Amino acid sequence: MTRKQLPFFSSGARVDADLHLPPGATGPLPVVVVASGYGGLKVIHPERFARALVPLGYAVLAFDYRGFGASEGERGRLAPQDWVDDVRAAVDRLAACDLVDPHRIFLLGWGLGGGVVVAEAADDPRVAAVAAVNGIGDGARSVRGMHDERSWTSLLERIDGDRGRRAELGRSEITSPWDIVRLDRDTGTDGYVSSELYRAPGFGSGVSLESGDLLLRFRPELAAARIAPRPLLLVHGARNGLHSPEEAYSLYACAREPKRLELIEGAGHTEWMHDDHPTFAHLVRLLDDFYAGRSSATLAGSHPGPGTEASNSFV
Known part of the structure; x- marks a missing residue:
């Protein structure tokens, strides 16, 4: 796998990004833009997906959201609404890159990034498929x-009080990111974050209470229906104690065909995110089949969720 620096600008901020490519690739290649989750950095899951997908013939763009990692932007501002714009700017950059196929630009979002890619793709017809x-x-x-x-x-x-502070002083209080997202409610995720994610420099740094305010107002499911007729794949750990499977069920119910919901039985949120873990390997196969248009005609094993109808096949 080779790495090409491919920075881009989003709302005036320079975003640090790398395009991962198969050795000797000349293009045009299908490309997957990977959007991190809450507090995520490009060196964590985006590069993990790059290591898995590039050998299958994809280019993969990994980037740090504005304000995180080596990207410019206000430190501590974790705003999913801004992240939607960052993903759109990434698509802008790729659409002008000779190494990738502009008709095969795919999005992949992890955790909070899953909502981000749904919101971006809803109003960006250049995106061919979303997972x-x-x-x-x-x-x-x-x-x-x-x-x-x-x-x-x-x-x-605290969020309510901070609104007045911001209006008066122009600054938001910085707090621990775990005051907003309670990792201790999911033992597997809490342990994984402590042992794995904190290895990435800068992970777990403070975020503003305004970030919490913006997160509470972020509702990507309201945009999900606009992705159609492009396909949407939702994959969720059936035992996810951080982001409940209810989130996937609701996204599925709001989206239009073609769509698929796949629950991973026995899986939580992130304890299985290791390069050599069989659950991660299963996820990569699902993604490859989806992006390559090889999804099952009957979608056997799909889990549409309580009160929803079975999914139709992808086209």
């Missing part, structure tokens, strides 16, 4: 599910 893994459909619902009554009430009070 969201352990994604969210409603920020407020997702975050509420991580909190007990006491911590939820405290978070809302």
Whole structure:
């Protein structure tokens, strides 16, 4: 795998990005833009997906959102609405790159990034297909599910008070990212983050309370129907204790055909995200079949969720 620096600008901020390519590739190649989750960096899951997908013939773009990693932007501002614009700017950059096929630009979002790619693709017809893994459909619902009554009430009070602070002083209070997203509600994820993700320099740095305010107002499921007629793949850990499978069910219900929801039985949110883990290998096969148009005609094993109808095949 070779790496080509491919920075781009989003709302005036220079975004640090790398295009991962098969050795000797001359293009044009299908390309997957990988959007990280909450607090994610390009060196974590985006590069993991690059290591898995590039040998299958894809180019993969990995980038740090504005304000994170080596990208420019306000530190501590974790705004999914801004991230939607960052993904769109990535598509802008790739559409002008001779190494990739502009008709085969695919999006892949992890966690919060799953909601980001749904929102971006809804209004960007250049995107050929969208996959969201352990994604969210409603920020407020997702975050509420991580909190007990006491911590939820405290978070809302802090966010409400910070609105006045921002209006008066122009600055938002910086807090721990885990005051907003409660990792301790999911033991597997909490342990994985401590042992694996903190190896990435800068991971877990403070975020503003405005970030929490913006996350609670982020509702990508409201845009999901506009992805059609392009295909949407939703993959979710059936035992995900961080982002409940309810998020995938709701995204599926809001989307139009062609769509598919695949639950991974026995899987939580992120404890299986290792290059050599069989669950991760299964996910990569699902993604390859989806992007290459090889999805099953009957979609056997699809899980449309409570109260929804079975999915039709992709076209």
